Amino acid sequence: MxxxxxxxxxxxxxxxxxxxxxxxxxxxxxxxxxxxxxxxxxxxxxxNPIVAYSAMLRGSLGDITSIGETLVITTYLILTGLSIAFGFRCGLFNIGAEGQFVMGAITAVWIGWGLKGLPPFLHVTLTLVGGALAGGFWGGFVGWLKARLGSHEVINGIMMNYIAVQLSNFWVRTSLNQDGKAFSVEIADSAKLWRFSETFSVFSKTRLSGGLFVAILVALVAYYVLNKTQKGFEIRAVGFNQHAAEYGGINVKNNIILAMFSAGLFAGLAGAIMTSAMQYRVNQLMGFTGFGMDGIAVALVGNNHPIGVIISALLFGILQKGGPMMQIEGIAxxxxxxxxxxxxxxxxxxxxxxxxxxxxxxxxxxxxxxxxxxx
Amino acid sequence: MREMTFLTLLAIMIPATLRQATPLIFSALGGNFSERSGVVNIALEGIMAIGAFFAVYFTFITGNPWIGIAGAMFVGGLFGLLLAYLSVNFKANQVVVGTAINILAVSLTTFLLVEIFGRPGQTDNVNKIADLGPLNILTYVAIIMVFVTYYIMYKTPFGLRLRAVGEHPKAADTLGVNVYKTRYICVSISGMLAAIGGAAMAIGNLSLFKEGMIGGRGFIALAALIFGKWNPIGAFFACLFFGLAEAIRMNLSGYINVPGEFLFALPYILTMFAVSGFVGKSIGPAASGVPYEKGER
Known part of the structure; x- marks a missing residue:
């Protein structure tokens, strides 16, 4: 026995x-x-492919500055990857991460530039939270449309991406414009997130910021929420089998809205970090930033698992940071x-x-x- | 005098609208074939880029823009086959695969641009398809294709089969329709048409390929298809409408008091209204996006 x-x-x-x-x-x-x-x-x-790939590695991991810049990209990708992964876990394809990212970035300019005289810690927090919420609502609206009116989240997500870009461009050209230039006003110093270069002189040439820790922390929280809480279980149940979940007494519609809202939070936070830590402003957009779309690859390779997302975000960070170095070697x-x-x-x-x-x-x-x- | 200006306005706006609508019409018809057979084709955007690039490439080599169109159709068809292969044989998530093809196609064009033409940005100028009267020949072809598509879809046995496969593949299979083959054919046609759409921009409206020249038109074509309720005639009018929005933005934005961004966003906002049922609900083919498994209940 x-x-x-x-x-x-x-x-x-x-x-x-x-x-x-x-x-x-x-x-x-x-x-x-x-x-x-x-x-x-x-x-x-x-x-020569070996020349190409070694140039890529040199460009992304060759010295401390390039490692820093690789991690800058990784920061965005962890969050947008998480955004897509969270949607996938609920059976939703959040192709709207791109638009949520843009909304997060431009909202962060509004808050970072508009509010004045706040203590830095509070101002940075407000900027990040505000950007995340803007993304959250941008995504949550798509979830609401899906849950209440049954319209497909992919179509609405794509449409909202373009609308976000146009809205952001409109603000950059009008209310938030900097002296007729193709970018927005700069955010206040108190809204700028801590950069590594402020404390460690080795990182003086990179824009690597505390955003990396925020992203990793958020990934861990997402892991906890998805796997250890009842809400997370409900979201996964809806993703696994909607009908069974409904039969089991789970409110499918609310969970769809919640999942899209959370997915939007992550992508919006990524945009807010871009404004608050890297660019301090938003440029006139000719197209998409691409971080939202890259999030799809990150999520898929990371198997939609928050920890997997961190690892695959690093991989894609290396790929993207290393690309331009290949250009120098004469390879597109x-x-x-x-x-x-x-x-x-x-x-x-x-x-x-x-x-x-x-x-x-x-x-x-x-x-x-x-x-x-x-x- | 006032009437004269109105006439001049029409003389500018009607051809401009049709010119902007032409690429959209081809791609929307392509989307129509694919979606009606049950495969979501979100890769229209990427395939348009491929079509635009290869149209210029083959014209560059041969000097004949019609060979350019044929080449674009060939490569576009191959990308359609790739989408069909992965969504029919591997039963992959069609939207995800479509997104991957978009990324792959757009980066492939920029890669080839650098490798073949030796510089980023844009290609050399090539011969373009001739104009006939005020419009490009491709514009007339597009309008003819609308009716051809309508005829194929609603008046031929093949059209009946393809719609059946998109609505209820199981029933179609039971009646002896080869679901997989039909989807393969339709998605390949879809790729070819979207490629012509891209070619219409590159060697119809312009005479070169520029990085990022598609700029979301593949998605607008998809939007037009939805707005036109998955019907070639409806999609045609939606394309004209979106073409008008684009023409207004390009020609009249100085005269009217509407931000250009709003005109850019208009097709997208309207599409959201359409899919959400505010202006007559637009419901797609029932089996669109669902992989078909033989013998599944």
Whole structure:
């Protein structure tokens, strides 16, 4: 009896370990494959992929300044990745992260520039929270439309992205304009988030800020909320099976609104950090910043898990910061975005897992056929 | 005198509207094929960029813009096949895959721009498709295509099948319609049409490819499709309307007291109204976005 129990436990543990290995191995294989495909593309145009990728690494991790700037990008990507991941966990595709990011950034200018004479700690906090809330409402509205009127969050999200860009541009051109230039006024000194360069002289040339800690902290909170609280359970239940969740007494509509609002909070916070710590102002936007779209790749590769998101945000930070260095070596920096696109395709299509399963089934078939023939 | 100015206004605005609407019409029709067969094509934006680039590339090589169009259709069709392959065979989330194709397509064009034309920003000037009267030939082709699409979709057996596959794939399968094949064909057509849409911008309205020249028109085309209730004729009028908004912004923004940003945002705001049911609810094909599994109940 006891022996049986131990055996069951053992096999369970083995299964868990197997799952863990698979969870890590599939994205890893997808990442390597995407880099290989990107490398082939580089080689096809007569450049050396090894030169390209080592330039990329040099550009992103070569010295303390580039590491700092890589982490700047990572800061945004953790939050936008988290935004998309949170939506996915509730079965929603928050393609509107881009617009929420923009709203967060411009709202932070409003608060950072408009309020005056506040103590720095309070002003910074208000700026960040205000930006996050703006993103939250921008996302929550899409959730509300979905829950109450049944209109698709992807279509509304895309539309809200463009509306956010236009609204931001309108303000940058009118109310918040700086002397007719193509950017907004600068926020007050009291609204500026602490930068590493203020305390450590090694970081003097980077814009790396306390935003990194804020992002990691938020990711940990998101992990806790999703996995350890009742609300998180409800959100995941809705994402897993809406009908079952409803049958189990969970209010699906409210959870959809809540999930989109939270997703918006994260993306809005990312925008607010950009204003409060990196740029101190918002520029006239010609298109999207791209951080919202990159969040999709970050979330997918991070398996929609907050901790996975932190790791994959770092990977994409390296990719994007390293791109321009490839340009210097005479290789178009777009290679990194091509790698990113291929990577999303692989992960979204579950390419590695499906291929692995197919391979396994074929092998088993062959084995059993061979056995029969052998007999 | 006043009447004269009104006539001149019309003489500027009507061709300008049609010129702006042409790329949208092609892409919206492309979206129509794909969505009606049950595959969400959010990759229209990226495929338009691909179409614009390859139209210029093939024209650059051969000097003949019509070969440019054919080349654009070919590559656009390949991207359509990629979307079909991943959404039909791998049953991937079509919206996510579409987004990935957008990222891939846009970065591929900028990459090839640098590698082939040797500089970022824009390509050399190439021959463009000729004008016929006040309008480009492609504009006439677009209008003809609206009716061709309508005919195919509502008057032919193939059209019936493709709509059935998008509404109720199981029922269609039971009746012997090959769901996978139909979706493959429709998404490939979708890619080709979206590519012509991009080509219409690059070698119809302009004569070169510029980085970021699509600027969200793929999404506006998608919006027009929704606004036009997933119907070629409706989508056509929506495209004209969005084309008008664009033409007003480009030609008249100095004369009227509306911020340009508002005119930019107008198509998007209207689309949100349309999908949310404020101006007659727009409901898509029932199986759009749902992968079909044979034998599933």
């Amino acid at each position: 006891d022996l049986q129990k131990i055996n069951v436990q053992k096999s369970e543990r083995k299964e868990n370990l197997d799952n863990l290995i698979k969870q890590l191995a599939y994205p890893l294989i997808a990442i390597i494959t995407s880099f290989v495909v990107g490398g082939l593309l580089v080689a096809a145009f007569g450049s 920096k777009e290679v990194v975005f091509i790698v990113q696109g291929i990577l999303i395709l692989f992960v979204a299509a579950n390419f590695v897992r499906i291929m692995h399963d197919k391979y396994k089934i074929n092998k088993e078939l062959k084995n059993s056929l061979n056995k029969r023939e052998g007999k």
